[in-house]
Amino acid sequence: MTLQEIGQKAKEVSHVLGILGTEEKNQGLRAVADALEAGQEAILAANEKDMEEGRNNGMSQGLLDRLKLTPARIKGMADGLRKVADLDDPVGEVLSMKKRPNGLMIGQKRVPLGVIGMIYEARPNVTADAFGLCFKSGNAVILKGGSDAICSNKAIVEAIHNGLRESGLPEDAVLLITDTSRAVTQELMKLNQYVDVLIPRGGAGLIRAVVENSTIPVIETGTGNCHIYVDETADLSMAAEILFNAKTQRIGVCNACESLVVHEKIADKFLPLVRERLQEKQVEIRGDERACAAEASFVKATEEDWGREYLDYILSCRVVDSLDEAIAHINRYSTGHSEAIITRDYESAQRFLNEIDSAAVYVNASTRFTDGEEFGFGAEIGISTQKLHARGPMGLKELTTTKYIIYGNGQVRP
Amino acid sequence: MTLQEIGQKAKEVSHVLGILGTEEKNQGLRAVADALEAGQEAILAANEKDMEEGRNNGMSQGLLDRLKLTPARIKGMADGLRKVADLDDPVGEVLSMKKRPNGLMIGQKRVPLGVIGMIYEARPNVTADAFGLCFKSGNAVILKGGSDAICSNKAIVEAIHNGLRESGLPEDAVLLITDTSRAVTQELMKLNQYVDVLIPRGGAGLIRAVVENSTIPVIETGTGNCHIYVDETADLSMAAEILFNAKTQRIGVCNACESLVVHEKIADKFLPLVRERLQEKQVEIRGDERACAAEASFVKATEEDWGREYLDYILSCRVVDSLDEAIAHINRYSTGHSEAIITRDYESAQRFLNEIDSAAVYVNASTRFTDGEEFGFGAEIGISTQKLHARGPMGLKELTTTKYIIYGNGQVRP
Numbered sequence: 125m126t127l128q129e130i131g132q133k134a135k136e137v138s139h140v141l142g143i144l145g146t147e148e149k150n151q152g153l154r155a156v157a158d159a160l161e162a163g164q165e166a167i168l169a170a171n172e173k174d175m176e177e178g179r180n181n182g183m184s185q186g187l188l189d190r191l192k193l194t195p196a197r198i199k200g201m202a203d204g205l206r207k208v209a210d211l212d213d214p215v216g217e218v219l220s221m222k223k224r225p226n227g228l229m230i231g232q233k234r235v236p237l238g239v240i241g242m243i244y245e246a247r248p249n250v251t252a253d254a255f256g257l258c259f260k261s262g263n264a265v266i267l268k269g270g271s272d273a274i275c276s277n278k279a280i281v282e283a284i285h286n287g288l289r290e291s292g293l294p295e296d297a298v299l300l301i302t303d304t305s306r307a308v309t310q311e312l313m314k315l316n317q318y319v320d321v322l323i324p325r326g327g328a329g330l331i332r333a334v335v336e337n338s339t340i341p342v343i344e345t346g347t348g349n350c351h352i353y354v355d356e357t358a359d360l361s362m363a364a365e366i367l368f369n370a371k372t373q374r375i376g377v378c379n380a381c382e383s384l385v386v387h388e389k390i391a392d393k394f395l396p397l398v399r400e401r402l403q404e405k406q407v408e409i410r411g412d413e414r415a416c417a418a419e420a421s422f423v424k425a426t427e428e429d430w431g432r433e434y435l436d437y438i439l440s441c442r443v444v445d446s447l448d449e450a451i452a453h454i455n456r457y458s459t460g461h462s463e464a465i466i467t468r469d470y471e472s473a474q475r476f477l478n479e480i481d482s483a484a485v486y487v488n489a490s491t492r493f494t495d496g497e498e499f500g501f502g503a504e505i506g507i508s509t510q511k512l513h514a515r516g517p518m519g520l521k522e523l524t525t526t527k528y529i530i531y532g533n534g535q536v537r538p
Numbered sequence: 539m540t541l542q543e544i545g546q547k548a549k550e551v552s553h554v555l556g557i558l559g560t561e562e563k564n565q566g567l568r569a570v571a572d573a574l575e576a577g578q579e580a581i582l583a584a585n586e587k588d589m590e591e592g593r594n595n596g597m598s599q600g601l602l603d604r605l606k607l608t609p610a611r612i613k614g615m616a617d618g619l620r621k622v623a624d625l626d627d628p629v630g631e632v633l634s635m636k637k638r639p640n641g642l643m644i645g646q647k648r649v650p651l652g653v654i655g656m657i658y659e660a661r662p663n664v665t666a667d668a669f670g671l672c673f674k675s676g677n678a679v680i681l682k683g684g685s686d687a688i689c690s691n692k693a694i695v696e697a698i699h700n701g702l703r704e705s706g707l708p709e710d711a712v713l714l715i716t717d718t719s720r721a722v723t724q725e726l727m728k729l730n731q732y733v734d735v736l737i738p739r740g741g742a743g744l745i746r747a748v749v750e751n752s753t754i755p756v757i758e759t760g761t762g763n764c765h766i767y768v769d770e771t772a773d774l775s776m777a778a779e780i781l782f783n784a785k786t787q788r789i790g791v792c793n794a795c796e797s798l799v800v801h802e803k804i805a806d807k808f809l810p811l812v813r814e815r816l817q818e819k820q821v822e823i824r825g826d827e828r829a830c831a832a833e834a835s836f837v838k839a840t841e842e843d844w845g846r847e848y849l850d851y852i853l854s855c856r857v858v859d860s861l862d863e864a865i866a867h868i869n870r871y872s873t874g875h876s877e878a879i880i881t882r883d884y885e886s887a888q889r890f891l892n893e894i895d896s897a898a899v900y901v902n903a904s905t906r907f908t909d910g911e912e913f914g915f916g917a918e919i920g921i922s923t924q925k926l927h928a929r930g931p932m933g934l935k936e937l938t939t940t941k942y943i944i945y946g947n948g949q950v951r952p
Binding site (some may be wrong): 133139142143189222224228230235237238250316320321335336339340341342343359362365366368369373408421455477478480481482483484485486487488490492493494498499500510511512513515516525526527528529530534535536 | 553556557579599629634638642644649651652730733735749750753754756757773776779780782783784787854869892893895896897898899901902903904906907908911912914924925926927929930939940941942943944946948949950951
């Protein structure tokens with residue numbers, strides 16, 4: 125199939141998916157979950173091919189770990205789909221309905237986006253997860269996974285098609301692009317005629333490439349240079365615990381803390397505490413001049429450190445004179461993902477919530493909570509760091525749009 | 539000022555504008571309205587320069603009409619700003635706030651987008667209108683108007699700056715790009731570091747160019763190939779009145795009807811009525827074979843006609859066998875703007891509302907109502923025909939985004 129044909133099929137099937145009943149969709153999701161488990165052997169065999177290819181090509185241990193499927197991971201994918209089946213169907217909700225003076229009833233109704241394109245890297249579980257969320261929200265999905273996972277993705281999509289077929293649902297609900305060339309990715313990014321939105325999932329390089337080359341609207345997900353600001357009135361032991369959690373509970377994720385900002389009035393007291401608490405995980409701390417003066421074990425930071433998303437046991441640390449300076453520093457260097465203030469002061473808390481320009485802003489809690497699951501969405505397709513359409517964790521609702529429905533009885537415009 | 543400097547200033551001032559109080563903003567809008575009226579002489583003189591240049595360059599009468607300012611049009615701009623001052627401030631509304639099992643309170647709050655870039659053509663009134671809506675919604679705006687209107691735009695922006703200065707508000711709330719070269723427009727479309735969204739307003743060519751070249755998220759506004767479908771059960775005189783209104787009440791606008799779709803069972807009876815009703819405005823009707831058979835005065839349509847936005851006294855007309863065929867035809871050829879069904883049948887109405895994939899779908903009313911004013915938004919910045927972020931008329935709310943605000947008391951992620 126050419127990409128044009130894939131696009132056309134997706135557009136056609138999207139009109140069918142958009143009006144499926146909730147029960148049909150849920151039943152389909154459960155059948156696909158069963159089909160994934162039933163197809164376990166074929167999926168694992170295909171995955172082993174990708175793993176072997178990866179080992180031969182000298183793929184890093186980290187990437188091999190992401191690529192690897194196990195019976196437990198396949199069960200995880202299947203259970204994920206069953207969970208999505210249990211979530212509320214966002215489609216069809218009427219958000220408002222108002223009567224105008226001329227008698228027109230104007231309502232706004234939640235409807236699917238249409239066709240979603242996902243461009244992602246080596247994690248084959250994204251294949252099933254993306255299908256589940258897109259299908260439940262009434263969308264067709266075109267998948268373009270990494271070439272490293274192509275055998276695994278083909279096997280997973282085959283299992284999904286089996287489940288859909290058994291349920292009498294259209295297999296084209298999920299279409300996998302099997303040509304893994306860059307040229308096809310470029311072409312996909314210009315398929316405006318058929319694709320309503322592109323969601324890239326992966327490293328900063330992939331996301332930048334999609335933002336720069338796509339003519340289709342993109343939802344940017346991902347990078348997080350998250351800050352914790354410890355105010356002069358903070359409970360310092362709470363601050364140290366939150367910092368420890370946000371920095372070290374899981375280092376490779378976008379909501380991990382990368383930078384600590386500390387009020388100068390408490391720097392001398394708090395920074396030795398930080399050293400002590402983060403010692404357990406051997407976190408390297410890169411401080412500005414005042415931070416290094418307060419705590420001799422810190423390494424000297426360079427300008428470049430303030431903008432880094434380390435995804436590692438490294439933390440940058442800056443001492444500021446005031447809340448104003450903290451807010452200005454964070455708004456300048458953050459990627460707009462998640463930031464927290466630790467404070468006991470009412471006004472500082474309110475000002476931080478108002479003036480920090482990020483997707484999620486916390487008072488006295490770890491940045492690690494920015495996550496669809498933790499926010500109560502049940503599942504997420506990514507965390508948007510842009511401001512258009514969706515900001516923060518994206519669940520089923522964020523995969524929908526609205527349309528206006530208008531009931532008249534002959535009205536014309538005077 | 540270089541474009542980089544303009545971007546930087548806009549970003550900086552956006553942090554100030556985002557936390558202005560409603561009263562400060564309203565007072566500023568009213569002061570700017572007064573300043574526009576006070577500056578009338580200078581604005582008219584500048585506009586006359588543009589008009590002269592336009593006449594010398596052989597600008598069409600239609601474009602000259604759009605370019606021309608009069609005391610009444612300046613008063614219109616000023617009154618528009620006063621009206622925006624009277625609208626509710628969308629910023630700061632908390633859309634939801636939920637308590638999670640771990641005690642975190644997670645809320646979603648409406649906040650400004652930040653910096654909005656407007657790229658538009660020869661209508662200088664957009665300069666004041668765009669400023670008003672962006673300012674009220676707490677955003678900074680960078681304006682790139684057409685070179686044909688540059689003197690008028692400079693004079694209008696000067697008046698806006700006077701009004702802001704008198705109110706002690708930052709003049710950088712509106713920044714006009716005075717370099718009218720194409721290179722600057724190209725550079726603006728890549729200014730991701732500073733600009734959060736681009737809104738092009740103008741013809742299809744301008745919008746396509748922005749969609750194709752911008753790396754900044756774009757909200758597509760505009761083109762409308764709007765359909766009216768007359769079902770077999772329709773009240774035919776109501777249908778003729780609605781068609782007359784939608785086609786001829788104002789021909790150059792995006793919500794005007796461009797295509798009529800008719801059920802074959804009523805074609806013989808209805809199409810002569812259509813000819814009669816549209817005769818008054820000498821509308822040319824281009825029909826498919828069956829339409830021409832039913833009404834000899836129709837011209838034969840070509841395949842190309844089905845996708846045309848005429849913006850003229852021309853209408854395409856197709857006869858279909860069923861509602862299914864009507865829906866398929868419309869979903870294939872429409873631009874996703876506004877479509878209407880005229881029917882007395884409950885199920886046909888519901889199916890049309892559900893299955894037509896457009897921003898606004900009507901039962902028994904004219905498509906001409908797709909308009910911020912008519913929808914009760916008070917004012918609009920354009921009509922989005924894309925699905926991301928905003929769909930349909932965009933008022934103040936559509937110029938905002940949300941952020942998550944989270945209140946904790948020491949929560950860490952287990």
